[in-house]
Amino acid sequence: MSFVSIKSFFKPLAALDPPQPSASPDKVPVMESPSLELGASPILSGNVCKRSKELSADLPLLRGRKRKVRARLLESDSEEDIPDNTTDNVVDRKLARVRPEHKPDSKLLEAKFDNFRSPDTNKSMVASPISASVISSPKITPGLNGTFDKFEENSLKRLKISGTTVIPVTPTSPLIERELMDTCEQDIAIESPVPKTKCNPISKNTHTPEAKNSSPSISHPHIVSKSNYYPDQRDYHPVDSACWETKTPIPYLALARTFQAVESNSSRLRIQSILCNYLRSVLALSSPQELICSVYLTLNRLGPAWRGEELGVGEGVLIRALVQATGRSQKAIKDELYKVGDIGLVAESSRCTQRMMFKPSALTVEAVFSKLQEIARFTGCSSQQKKVEKISALLVACRDTETRYLIRGLSGKLRIRLQEQTVLTSLAHAVCLHEMERSGKCAKGEELKEKMDTAVQTLKSVYCELPDYERVIPALLEQGLEALPKFCCLTPGIPLKPMLAQPTKGLSEIFKRVDQAAISCEYKYDGERAQIHVIAPGKVRIFSRNQEDMTDKFPDVIDRLPRHLGNNVASCVLDSEVVARDTEKNQKLPFQVLTTRKRKGVSLEEIKVQVCVYAFDLLYLNGESLVHESFRRRSKIMRNSFKPVDGEFVFSEQKITSCTEDIQAFFEGSLKDQCEGLMIKTLDHNATYEISKRSFNWLKLKKDYLDGTGDTLDLVVVGAYQGTGKRTGNYGGFLLACYDPDSEEYQVICKTGTGFSDAQLEAQYNILKQHVIPIPKPYYSLGTCPAPDVWFDSNYVWEVKAADFSLSPIYPAAAGLADRERGISLRFPRFIRVREDKTPEDATTSEQIAHMYRSQQSVSGIITSTTGEDYY
Numbered sequence: 001m002s003f004v005s006i007k008s009f010f011k012p013l014a015a016l017d018p019p020q021p022s023a024s025p026d027k028v029p030v031m032e033s034p035s036l037e038l039g040a041s042p043i044l045s046g047n048v049c050k051r052s053k054e055l056s057a058d059l060p061l062l063r064g065r066k067r068k069v070r071a072r073l074l075e076s077d078s079e080e081d082i083p084d085n086t087t088d089n090v091v092d093r094k095l096a097r098v099r100p101e102h103k104p105d106s107k108l109l110e111a112k113f114d115n116f117r118s119p120d121t122n123k124s125m126v127a128s129p130i131s132a133s134v135i136s137s138p139k140i141t142p143g144l145n146g147t148f149d150k151f152e153e154n155s156l157k158r159l160k161i162s163g164t165t166v167i168p169v170t171p172t173s174p175l176i177e178r179e180l181m182d183t184c185e186q187d188i189a190i191e192s193p194v195p196k197t198k199c200n201p202i203s204k205n206t207h208t209p210e211a212k213n214s215s216p217s218i219s220h221p222h223i224v225s226k227s228n229y230y231p232d233q234r235d236y237h238p239v240d241s242a243c244w245e246t247k248t249p250i251p252y253l254a255l256a257r258t259f260q261a262v263e264s265n266s267s268r269l270r271i272q273s274i275l276c277n278y279l280r281s282v283l284a285l286s287s288p289q290e291l292i293c294s295v296y297l298t299l300n301r302l303g304p305a306w307r308g309e310e311l312g313v314g315e316g317v318l319i320r321a322l323v324q325a326t327g328r329s330q331k332a333i334k335d336e337l338y339k340v341g342d343i344g345l346v347a348e349s350s351r352c353t354q355r356m357m358f359k360p361s362a363l364t365v366e367a368v369f370s371k372l373q374e375i376a377r378f379t380g381c382s383s384q385q386k387k388v389e390k391i392s393a394l395l396v397a398c399r400d401t402e403t404r405y406l407i408r409g410l411s412g413k414l415r416i417r418l419q420e421q422t423v424l425t426s427l428a429h430a431v432c433l434h435e436m437e438r439s440g441k442c443a444k445g446e447e448l449k450e451k452m453d454t455a456v457q458t459l460k461s462v463y464c465e466l467p468d469y470e471r472v473i474p475a476l477l478e479q480g481l482e483a484l485p486k487f488c489c490l491t492p493g494i495p496l497k498p499m500l501a502q503p504t505k506g507l508s509e510i511f512k513r514v515d516q517a518a519i520s521c522e523y524k525y526d527g528e529r530a531q532i533h534v535i536a537p538g539k540v541r542i543f544s545r546n547q548e549d550m551t552d553k554f555p556d557v558i559d560r561l562p563r564h565l566g567n568n569v570a571s572c573v574l575d576s577e578v579v580a581r582d583t584e585k586n587q588k589l590p591f592q593v594l595t596t597r598k599r600k601g602v603s604l605e606e607i608k609v610q611v612c613v614y615a616f617d618l619l620y621l622n623g624e625s626l627v628h629e630s631f632r633r634r635s636k637i638m639r640n641s642f643k644p645v646d647g648e649f650v651f652s653e654q655k656i657t658s659c660t661e662d663i664q665a666f667f668e669g670s671l672k673d674q675c676e677g678l679m680i681k682t683l684d685h686n687a688t689y690e691i692s693k694r695s696f697n698w699l700k701l702k703k704d705y706l707d708g709t710g711d712t713l714d715l716v717v718v719g720a721y722q723g724t725g726k727r728t729g730n731y732g733g734f735l736l737a738c739y740d741p742d743s744e745e746y747q748v749i750c751k752t753g754t755g756f757s758d759a760q761l762e763a764q765y766n767i768l769k770q771h772v773i774p775i776p777k778p779y780y781s782l783g784t785c786p787a788p789d790v791w792f793d794s795n796y797v798w799e800v801k802a803a804d805f806s807l808s809p810i811y812p813a814a815a816g817l818a819d820r821e822r823g824i825s826l827r828f829p830r831f832i833r834v835r836e837d838k839t840p841e842d843a844t845t846s847e848q849i850a851h852m853y854r855s856q857q858s859v860s861g862i863i864t865s866t867t868g869e870d871y872y
Contacts, residue, residue: 495543497692527579719788749813755831817850
């Protein structure tokens with residue numbers, strides 16, 4: 001037996017039924033109790049009303065009680081206190097003014113308080129209070145925001161909580177329960193501020209002028225309760241379907257429900273649609289700041305990547321916070337984490353058993369983002385405990401699925417298969433539809449698709465030049481999509497994601513890929529990519545390929561740079577390579593030497609590893625963005641605007657030619673000059689700087705490309721096998737994986753044990769043993785390969801070289817991309833070096849591996865087709 005709350009049932013049941021003996025008022029006694037304080041948990045007992053089976057006959061009468069309900073809620077003495085000419089929407093507005101907190105709590109309606117039982121009858125009971133209050137139960141956070149008017153021991157038939165009535169309904173009548181809940185929600189609907197637009201291309205709830213004039217009655221759009229939000233519904237309306245109202249804070253639960261819907265879908269287009277729905281509601285109802293917060297929380301960031309803001313919350317801190325918030329023991333949490341492997345799911349299950357005396361305020365998107373920023377700013381000896389306290393407070397306030405995604409976000413891994421390119425696409429679609437809804441301009445079919453594709457192209461292009469949502473989003477909302485490129489462009493001080501080159505296997509491939517009269521060949525240096533920003537005279541910043549600020553690492557470069565600038569250079573952005581150098585022998589040193597430099601707090605006096613800057617591209621000069629200019633023009637402007645000094649600042653060695661023999665000779669010369677090989681670049685046609693893209697307009701030819709795979713791979717270490725013989729006491733072999741950004745999985749590709757010196761094996765053992773985990777992460781795709789002796793967290797990236805690729809029935813890397821059933825593995829892989837400059841998400845992707853395999857299998861060594869944009 002369960003109980004369903006309904007506000008339209010204030011009078012005794014006999015008043016609603018046709019006169020019959022069984023429905024007399026004395027058969028439905030009313031119970032009383034003294035007033036209870038906020039947060040109290042009364043013990044309810046009594047006999048269950050036997051009339052629940054008769055409710056099916058009462059439904060038509062129940063639906064007609066709206067005016068009586070409003071009369072009671074408006075504290076009128078009778079229905080007659082409301083004039084006959086008062087329209088429903090006027091009453092609704094008055095109702096909203098008198099009781100603005102009246103809103104159904106569908107979590108209560110859906111849960112039906114199955115765990116709250118009368119000690120005498122052992123029957124389930126539920127109350128839907130006027131405010132978002134909850135009756136105490138063993139599994140639901142209590143917080144009673146009202147009083148019991150009547151209570152009679154051992155004979156509970158009907159309960160009022162500030163005007164809320166509880167009616168027993170048999171569990172065998174789901175249709176009746178649904179009808180009663182619908183009636184309850186309709187009775188307290190408040191007039192919605194939905195704008196009457198002429199068209200809504202993707203919503204069935206369109207408010208058209210024809211609909212407005214078709215009937216003199218005024219409709220009341222359904223207001224979704226805060227715990228009842230479905231962003232994946234097909235007929236989504238940005239206002240009607242939202243679970244918050246205009247100018248009210250966005251509940252964090254709405255974003256959590258969006259994450260849940262995204263996580264449960266595998267279709268890329270469906271995921272885009274779900275996120276687009278949520279963002280449309282944010283655009284229609286909320287502020288630009290809340291949109292920015294929503295985007296950052298979706299990307300699991302605290303700000304632009306170049307600011308380097310990180311939460312710094314480890315698993316240990318999260319477990320301590322869970323212990324404090326839930327009362328569970330640390331051992332119980334760790335045991336569950338060992339079995340489940342997902343701390344977000346552990347937190348969610350722990351949250352369900354929490355008991356409280358007072359219900360905290362609901363979390364909002366802006367408040368959660370602000371709290372996360374506070375957590376990131378904690379420093380000092382007591383910072384960990386402060387983080388525990390702050391996280392614990394957030395956990396206490398969590399509802400429903402909020403806990404899962406809050407904890408995952410704090411751990412740095414949402415794992416919902418939502419990449420930045422998908423977020424940009426969804427945001428562009430949402431803005432495009434929002435602009436059409438506001439203007440009343442309608443587009444359908446191919447016209448709508450064209451508009452949305454143009455919006456995506458515009459937003460992605462702008463964001464590539466200015467990767468800062470705090471600047472792009474306000475301009476987007478104020479100026480619109482069409483004018484956005486005029487207000488958001490490349491700005492010194494805000495780093496770009498660099499253009500990258502595709503690997504090649506030989507000279508023949510170069511001329512088939514680059515079909516031009518002449519090409520530019522440049523030395524490929526073995527150093528660290530550096531994007532140098534001269535913001536103003538005396539103000540310089542240096543960024544890595546991952547947009548990390550590494551200005552403090554190179555004070556010598558900044559100190560020397562002013563004397564290399566031309567007289568006309570006030571501001572600029574240079575793309576370059578910083579290479580370690582032996583000044584005594586006048587030789588370049590390998591990248592491993594450069595990694596020995598300290599990353600922060602470097603002073604000029606203590607520098608031991610000297611460096612030289614090799615500039616090869618100019619992206620911005622004196623207020624003008626050059627990324628849309630040809631490489632020939634960019635290169636010419638660069639060489640005319642800076643003053644090279646040998647050993648400090650020089651231009652990359654360049655040769656413009658169309659002759660195969662010249663390229664071969666230039667390639668051999670690069671190897672003799674301690675370089676890795678050549679960079680081949682288009683000069684005039686298709687020669688713009690393609691930000692954040694691995695392009696076929698730039699090709700790289702390295703000395704070890706002429707045989708084998710054509711490129712080294714950057715793979716993540718996920719496991720190890722114990723060593724035997726000479727390697728006893730160390731790890732003897734390692735399990736490696738590539739990264740699939742679409743599924744956010746690490747896909748195992750091979751195991752390797754060659755290429756290591758004894759010293760390297762010992763060093764890797766000492767490093768990796770600190771990152772051992774009991775079981776593989778849920779996002780490790782393992783196939784049927786032999787399980788390693790130990791598993792590692794995905795923290796380290798290694799550069800690996802192999803003889804070639806082969807299809808494999810046991811390794812899942814790139815499965816389905818090159819073969820329907822089998823994955824791809826490496827033959828004879830060997831360790832080259834540790835890539836400290838790359839994060840695990842920067843590892844070689846499954847799509848890149850599939851491309852390398854297809855290229856290898858081609859007779860000519862050339863795959864002429866290129867599919868879509870290769871953003872990374």
